[in-house]
Amino acid sequence: MTAVRTSHTHAQAVDAAIELFSRQGYEQTTVEEIADVAQVSRATFFRRYRSKEDVVFADHELLLEEVVVMLAATRPDALDDGDLPEGSWDPATDPYLEVCRAARLVFDHHVGQRETSLARYRLLQQVPILRDRELVTTHRYERLFTKYLRDTLPPDRSSTVHSIAFAAGVVAVHNAMLRRWLRNPDLDLRPDLEEAFAELRRGATADLERRRDLASGAAALATTAANADGARVVVAYLEPGAGTDAVVRAVRDALT
Structure with a gap:
């Protein structure tokens, strides 16, 4: 029940901040006004959100936590004792697919919060500091995906550069599709997103196979x-x- 209340409170604060910024302007809106509309005290606001720009993306703090839990459940060390030797690779898990699933979760969150997502998008076009804050959030997803791939791919398929490249590709594709949807929210872009992610996975697998052949001298x-x-x-x-x-x-x- 605590998680549900926290999520609801975060949603209230996000909606309150976006509505006030859109109506009054970012600089003209005070923390006290946001806290009042969100029905929290000023002290509670700063404890939860730290700043005006952070509250606009407060829902993503919860979403990042959900993505962390989602990915952690597929790591080898998350399996029950006796399933696999410690640190070994689970062939039933496709880390590339799991990263794409996590990115789809983020995309679905935006689509599911349609009015908030559209209002936030319009606001970001007007306030440069919020665009900078959005980049911070994007990089956090990218770093999370990179670390998961580095830790979860089997040794013969894992490299820092490859993990960074795939994570960056997934985030770039997600953001491109999201911008298309934000400009025309009546479009159903889920099939396009699925196909783009599948293409990334095919490319990553083919690249690793070529590099493995070259490394073995049997190309x-x-x-x-x-x-x-x-x-x-x-x-x-x-x-x-x-x-x-x-x-x-x-x-x-x-x-x-």
Whole structure:
């Protein structure tokens, strides 16, 4: 029950701040006015939100906590004793998919709070300091996703650079789709978001497979050309020791 009341209180404070900023202006609105509309004391306001710009994104504090719990449940060390050796990789878990699921949760939160999201978007266009605060929130999601990937991908697939790149890609795709929705909230962009995330996952998996082949010295590269009759011809360049899987992947990539 405490979590529900806290969530409701946060929602009240967010809505109160956005409404007052939109109507009176950011600089003209005082903390006392926001606290009064949100039905909390001035001391409680500062204990919970610290500043005027923080209260605009107070709902994301709860959402970040939810994302942390969601991702933590899929880490190997969260499994029951006896399921897997400590620190080992659970093949049933796809960390890329879990990060995308977490990003979808954030997207659904915006869509589910339609009026608040639209009002906040309009407000951010007018107040530069709030846009800066939004960037801070975005970077927190990105850092959370990066750390999860670094900690959860198996050793032969994990690298800091790769984890950073995938996390940044997920956040960038989410933000691009969200901006499209905010400009036209009648659109249903969930299918587009799903496909974009699937494309990111395919790219990440293919990149790791290529790097693993190169590292093992068993790489294959294929390209296509056309013969005199116009038929497609696949030409493969093989490193010594290239296995069948590497050749098949190279030919498949060339054909697609």
